[in-house]
Amino acid sequence: xxxxxxxxxxxDAYAPTDRTVPTRARERASYDREVVHAILDEGYVCHLGFxxxxxxxxxxxxxxxxxxxxxxxxxxxxxxxxxxxxxxxxEAPGLPVCLTVTHVDGLVLARSAFHHSLNxxxxxxxxxxxPVTDPAERAAALDAxxxxxxxxxxxxxxxxxxxxxxATAVLRLDLDEVSAxxxxxxxxxxxxxxxLPHWSGVLPVARTYGAPVPADDLAPGTPVPGYxxxx
Amino acid sequence: xxxxxxxxxxxDAYAPTDRTVPTRARERASYDREVVHAILDEGYVCHLGFxxxxxxxxxxxxxxxxxxxxxxxxxxxxxxxxxxxxxxxxEAPGLPVCLTVTHVDGLVLARSAFHHSLNxxxxxxxxxxxPVTDPAERAAALDAxxxxxxxxxxxxxxxxxxxxxxATAVLRLDLDEVSAxxxxxxxxxxxxxxxLPHWSGVLPVARTYGAPVPADDLAPGTPVPGYxxxx
Numbered sequence: 443x444x445x446x447x448x449x450x451x452x453x454d455a456y457a458p459t460d461r462t463v464p465t466r467a468r469e470r471a472s473y474d475r476e477v478v479h480a481i482l483d484e485g486y487v488c489h490l491g492f493x494x495x496x497x498x499x500x501x502x503x504x505x506x507x508x509x510x511x512x513x514x515x516x517x518x519x520x521x522x523x524x525x526x527x528x529x530x531x532x533e534a535p536g537l538p539v540c541l542t543v544t545h546v547d548g549l550v551l552a553r554s555a556f557h558h559s560l561n562x563x564x565x566x567x568x569x570x571x572x573p574v575t576d577p578a579e580r581a582a583a584l585d586a587x588x589x590x591x592x593x594x595x596x597x598x599x600x601x602x603x604x605x606x607x608x609a610t611a612v613l614r615l616d617l618d619e620v621s622a623x624x625x626x627x628x629x630x631x632x633x634x635x636x637x638l639p640h641w642s643g644v645l646p647v648a649r650t651y652g653a654p655v656p657a658d659d660l661a662p663g664t665p666v667p668g669y670x671x672x673x
Numbered sequence: 674x675x676x677x678x679x680x681x682x683x684x685d686a687y688a689p690t691d692r693t694v695p696t697r698a699r700e701r702a703s704y705d706r707e708v709v710h711a712i713l714d715e716g717y718v719c720h721l722g723f724x725x726x727x728x729x730x731x732x733x734x735x736x737x738x739x740x741x742x743x744x745x746x747x748x749x750x751x752x753x754x755x756x757x758x759x760x761x762x763x764e765a766p767g768l769p770v771c772l773t774v775t776h777v778d779g780l781v782l783a784r785s786a787f788h789h790s791l792n793x794x795x796x797x798x799x800x801x802x803x804p805v806t807d808p809a810e811r812a813a814a815l816d817a818x819x820x821x822x823x824x825x826x827x828x829x830x831x832x833x834x835x836x837x838x839x840a841t842a843v844l845r846l847d848l849d850e851v852s853a854x855x856x857x858x859x860x861x862x863x864x865x866x867x868x869l870p871h872w873s874g875v876l877p878v879a880r881t882y883g884a885p886v887p888a889d890d891l892a893p894g895t896p897v898p899g900y901x902x903x904x
Binding site for chain 2 (some may be wrong): 493
């Protein structure tokens with residue numbers, strides 16, 4: 443498996459580019475690898491943008507991370523996976539994408555309508571998604587996708603068989619051109635608005651998990667695994 | 674204010690198009706207006722995709738809905754808003770976009786790695802985002818954006834003044850080419866996997882709200898409004 447990103451010697455931050463420096467609120471941007479990884483690892487769905495017939499398309503999809511690589515997967519018949527695998531003359535297959543992950547952490551209520559906002563953490567990745575063909579990298583990517591949903595689960599499920607592997611396309615997107623954007627804290631009301639009577643502050647928003655719901659056909663007495671109850 | 678979509682006589686469903694019929698899992702697709710509206714109204718952030726310099730860009734942003742119209746807003750200096758306002762020869766200003774909203778409802782653990790999935794509800798809207806210039810429509814859109822964060826809040830905050838309005842661009846995206854996609858229920862294990870020892874089922878995921886956190890500069894004794902405590 444090629445290893446273009448040796449994270450043990452990589453700098454702690456991604457290099458900003460024209461595309462990853464925001465035009466607004468630059469103080470909210472971060473290029474720190476640990477910050478980016480933490481935001482990515484906490485998400486379940488990314489929003490994958492690509493161009494189809496000249497128009498933008500944004501689809502929600504699962505993803506997984508292995509070091510400085512993100513993986514998405516899907517049926518070999520699904521559009522972005524088909525498009526990424528298409529060979530163009532003299533060019534390696536690949537699909538220009540933008541992959542975005544966002545967490546909403548709070549509703550920010552200011553005295554003025556204008557300063558209403560959200561507290562959030564987001565990561566935006568630009569790059570070329572390329573088909574993964576190496577069997578070992580494909581297997582590792584599929585494990586990462588399952589473990590991204592529930593850490594520890596890949597080892598406690600039946601691995602993909604040859605038929606399933608043949609039906610699954612895996613795309614890799616390297617973490618090169620990456621930025622995070624984070625808003626925290628209270629509202630930024632203008633000084634002249636502070637005496638207005640409206641309540642002002644933040645309503646925190648978080649994710650919560652319910653009790654595990656066994657499948658209808660699960661054998662009675664099958665224990666709930668520890669990786670689910672430890673949440 | 675023009676009213677191209679009279680919802681009182683509109684059919685109950687959006688007409689499917691090439692772009693809104695999925696290549697996979699068609700049974701999960703819905704074009705029902707009420708289903709689409711409910712998914713949109715429950716979200717805080719949409720992922721707005723557009724094309725910049727030939728490459729896809731996906732940015733998280735607030736949105737609001739008024740009937741069959743979605744609104745996004747931002748600084749007049751922000752990229753997508755600037756791009757949407759640019760006049761091309763002989764064409765009305767507008768930016769081709771894809772706007773997607775997704776809710777994660779559960780983690781689906783199958784016996785096989787292959788059948789792991791998420792329960793989710795998503796809406797994908799294709800269309801042209803156009804700048805809103807009519808003052809009454811702009812005001813209604815800005816109210817909708819605030820009320821989307823907290824219903825009832827627009828009336829309990831200071832409306833935008835002339836300077837704030839001049840600094841804010843509003844884009845409209847009509848709900849014409851729209852689909853929802855929904856997965857619910859347990860894992861779809863293959864019959865030959867049912868005897869495997871792995872736990873199988875769904876871990877529900879939901880949104881939760883914390884106690885309201887008053888702004889540091891909020892006057893002591895300011896009551897928490899009912900629209901926050903009724904959640």
